[in-house]
Amino acid sequence: MKKYRPTIPFLSWMLAVDLEETRNIQNQEGSPAYGCDCDLCVEWKLLYKKIIPEKLLEAFCRVGIELQSPTDLYGSGLGSDMRTVRVTFHFIGKILSGLNGATHDDKFDYDGFPYEIIRKEPYFSLRVIPQKETFVSAPDYEAEGSSQVLCVDMRLCYPGKYLHDYRNS
Numbered sequence: 001m002k003k004y005r006p007t008i009p010f011l012s013w014m015l016a017v018d019l020e021e022t023r024n025i026q027n028q029e030g031s032p033a034y035g036c037d038c039d040l041c042v043e044w045k046l047l048y049k050k051i052i053p054e055k056l057l058e059a060f061c062r063v064g065i066e067l068q069s070p071t072d073l074y075g076s077g078l079g080s081d082m083r084t085v086r087v088t089f090h091f092i093g094k095i096l097s098g099l100n101g102a103t104h105d106d107k108f109d110y111d112g113f114p115y116e117i118i119r120k121e122p123y124f125s126l127r128v129i130p131q132k133e134t135f136v137s138a139p140d141y142e143a144e145g146s147s148q149v150l151c152v153d154m155r156l157c158y159p160g161k162y163l164h165d166y167r168n169s
C-alpha cells in the first residue's frame with residue numbers, strides 16, 4: 001500500500017492523505033467513542049453503511065478512515081423516530097482545496113468552515129476542517145511537517161426504522 005496519496009477527491013474537497021499515519025490514529029484508545037457501547041454507538045456500527053450515502057463510502061475508504069470507529073459520536077438518543085447525531089472522524093494530511101474558512105457568513109459576521117449538505121432527506125451534512133479550528137475531541141497525535149490533523153465532521157439524521165429493518169433482514 002502506498003503511504004501517501006497526494007490527491008483524493010472527497011465531495012467538494014481535494015485532499016492529500018498520509019495513509020500510514022491515518023491508520024495509526026483510527027480507533028485510538030481513549031477517544032470518546034472508543035469501545036463505547038451506548039445505544040447510538042452500537043447502532044452506528046450496525047447501520048453506518050446504510051446511514052452514509054453510498055457514493056461517500058468509497059471516498060472514506062480512499063482516505064483510510066475506519067467508519068465503524070468514529071472519534072466521537074453523540075446525539076439525540078433513541079427517544080424519537082428520527083435520530084439526530086454528530087459524528088467525527090480524523091485523518092492526517094492536507095486540505096488542498098474545497099469549502100474552507102474563506103467562506104464568510106454575513107448574518108453572523110463569521111468566517112466559517114461550512115458544512116456541505118449532501119442530502120436533504122434524511123438530512124446529511126459534512127465538512128472537512130483542520131482540527132485546530134474545532135472544539136471537538138481528537139486522537140492524540142503530533143502532526144509533523146506540512147501534514148495536519150484533519151477532522152471529518154458530520155451532522156446527520158436517520159430514521160430509527162433502519163434498526164428495525166436491519167433486525168428483520
Ligand SMILES: [Zn+2]
Nearest residue numbers: 036037038041
Ligand atoms: Zn457512544
